[in-house]
Amino acid sequence: MRDMKDALGKAFASGNTADLYRTDNKVIKLLKKRFSQTDMMYEINKQEWAYASGLKVPSILDTITIDGKHGMVMAYIEGEPLGKKMLDNHEQKDDYLTLSVNVQLKLHDINASTLEKMSDRLRKKIEIAPYVHESQKKVMLRDLESMPNGSCLCHGDFHVFNLLVADEEVIIIDWVDAVSGDPGADVYRTYLLYLQYDLELAKHYLDVYIKLSGMTKDAIFRWAPFMAAGRLAENVTSENQALLIDTVNQYYPK
Numbered sequence: 259m260r261d262m263k264d265a266l267g268k269a270f271a272s273g274n275t276a277d278l279y280r281t282d283n284k285v286i287k288l289l290k291k292r293f294s295q296t297d298m299m300y301e302i303n304k305q306e307w308a309y310a311s312g313l314k315v316p317s318i319l320d321t322i323t324i325d326g327k328h329g330m331v332m333a334y335i336e337g338e339p340l341g342k343k344m345l346d347n348h349e350q351k352d353d354y355l356t357l358s359v360n361v362q363l364k365l366h367d368i369n370a371s372t373l374e375k376m377s378d379r380l381r382k383k384i385e386i387a388p389y390v391h392e393s394q395k396k397v398m399l400r401d402l403e404s405m406p407n408g409s410c411l412c413h414g415d416f417h418v419f420n421l422l423v424a425d426e427e428v429i430i431i432d433w434v435d436a437v438s439g440d441p442g443a444d445v446y447r448t449y450l451l452y453l454q455y456d457l458e459l460a461k462h463y464l465d466v467y468i469k470l471s472g473m474t475k476d477a478i479f480r481w482a483p484f485m486a487a488g489r490l491a492e493n494v495t496s497e498n499q500a501l502l503i504d505t506v507n508q509y510y511p512k
Contacts (some may be wrong), residue, residue: 416444
């Protein structure tokens, strides 16, 4: 196992949950040690479900365990993240952002009622969210019961760096957070991810989505405190936690 790990070399990408390695014409996604084999299969099943639904996703070839870390072996896609294209071609950033929204709209048109419900996932996250007072959680969990459930496919981590452009096709990666739910929640989640890094990008994304979908801003922002608390529960070190805490407190004062 140690020899295999050494042979992989340095990860070409790292995230909060996994590291990515390139070997020949394959990509190995190796989860962090805190994740179990069950967690790995959970993600694999979602990605295979997305593939069966006709979406462009990386095909899974095998599973692997290295140094106690579980992972999946996927076919390598010769492509470039849409986010990198936006950074490298500033004059085309609006076109790329519109392309990403059109992909997200396609997802939201898919019925995903067989997947885990977003409300169930949010409930679990809110219950363990740090910096959220127990009295706030109690009211939030009560209010969550009356939020629209929905049955559309929500990616849960949709942004331009989780989209690969290859041969004029857009490949969607990272399916671990995919759930069945209300599209407004998925949109606010994306808005929140952009808001962490670029306020103007977040606002522009929201404007484009509203324009193309006809959804109201209110239908999106009613999910704000729930998605912010859920993000706090993920404990991403690079996040602006103060922004997330302020969002929760704005809707649910202590």
